[in-house]
């Protein structure tokens with residue numbers, strides 16, 4: 001597979017000269033751990049689904065990675081081939097990435113919530129050779145789902161099933177792989193990726209009708225993870241809880257990549273149960289976690305309800321979605337944990353963070369200030385810089401910025417000076433702290449999960465009764481936002497909420513993307529040129545009383 005990461009080469013010389021690109025890969029860090037702390041616990045995977053906790057030392061982790069690497073190579077995976085993994089926060093997730101890194105394969109994490117529609121697009125677009133899935137997770141049969149898609153995916157040579165019982169069993173491949181033979185050792189040495197090679201492709205929900213494949217190299221990932229850990233003063237004695245999905249950039253970077261970079265311990269939880277999280281933090285001594293606001297709300301409510309304190313937890317880093325100040329303030333008091341607010345994207349990682357010594361007020365009111373190697377700029381609609389405290393389009397130029405969208409360079413949104421348009425609206429204060437204040441891009445962020453509005457609207461346009469449709473957000477206390485579909489039907493036609501849900505389900509879309517309310521109007525508010533005025537719809541939807549529909553939406 002050829003990767004058109006055209007944004008990397010022009011950036012390289014300056015990044016190396018300034019020390020922001022370190023020319024390291026995860027292999028260097030894993031090898032360092034193997035050398036200096038082989039018997040340290042690297043990974044503790046608490047699985048609610050499987051009812052077990054799996055512990056791996058660095059030695060065991062590296063061995064499993066080598067074995068899977070050899071197993072994948074034996075299946076025909078070569079350098080620059082894409083290996084997709086649709087996995088929960090299980091130990092196999094970490095092993096799968098490390099195995100890919102051992103042989104220069106490109107890792108493509110896929111969210112467990114994805115269904116046939118998202119999966120078939122992404123697997124095809126990334127030309128994945130191998131897909132790793134659980135047999136079942138949360139009642140869903142992944143093996144069956146992928147079996148139904150196989151015929152339309154000619155590039156996909158192998159599906160490895162965790163808990164499978166056929167010839168495609170992940171465990172059998174791992175067991176059977178001989179990693180100690182001279183040939184295997186030579187293979188593991190020969191195919192190591194270079195720091196500028198693409199190491200990860202991760203899809204971000206499209207604002208353009210289709211998901212976009214964000215390309216990262218080891219250099220662009222390490223350029224975020226190292227300054228992030230330095231700012232937070234995280235080190236090898238930290239225990240990093242990750243209960244947010246590892247198939248999101250947050251989980252991947254800070255629940256997998258960073259702990260190995262630091263030689264720390266990763267503590268994974270596969271299903272979000274706040275009570276279990278509190279127990280795990282207490283029993284395993286978690287010191288740090290990162291997640292979006294609903295996790296913070298739930299954790300703080302659980303601690304308040306049970307009186308079970310979490311004294312080891314030094315920092316809760318909250319980002320990925322708008323962060324309501326009062327929530328952060330309440331959580332700070334209840335948990336007694338420093339709450340660090342952050343802003344970032346899949347394209348660049350958490351790029352702004354407050355500093356641990358900042359006043360709490362900073363976390364209540366801003367998304368922090370740039371990490372070293374990150375520059376921000378707020379501009380007007382013509383691209384002219386705006387004064388401090390003035391709201392405008394947020395641009396970022398960063399050592400951790402992605403290399404481009406796979407096979408879609410025209411969507412890279414990056415100018416000749418390497419400034420990337422984030423699609424967020426924000427202002428900067430005189431100390432460089434950013435305040436995120438809306439979006440120019442059309443996405444809805446439901447509990448940290450971005451809903452691809454344009455894609456779901458396009459699906460609804462296929463319904464025979466739909467004349468016009470617009471999906472807009474309405475506020476929700478826990479999730480921040482939920483989605484409402486506003487529809488004008490074709491004359492003589494009708495659609496109700498249940499029909500809309502059934503229709504979208506029949507399109508095999510991720511359940512979390514399905515609007516939780518429907519409003520049918522006679523006419524859309526539009527500009528003279530016919531463009532739907534979503535800001536007016538948001539007001540109408542916000543003011544109309546939520547119906548029982550939200551509960552039915554799932």
Ligand code: ADP
Nearest residue numbers: 249250319320321322342343344345346367436
């Ligand atoms: P993530 O994995 O962090 O959710 P995404 O790429 O899915 O990354 O979403 C990034 C978007 O999330 C940003 O462009 C912004 O709209 C939103 N976001 C991230 N952090 C914040 C924040 N602190 N405040 C408001 N919105 C945020």
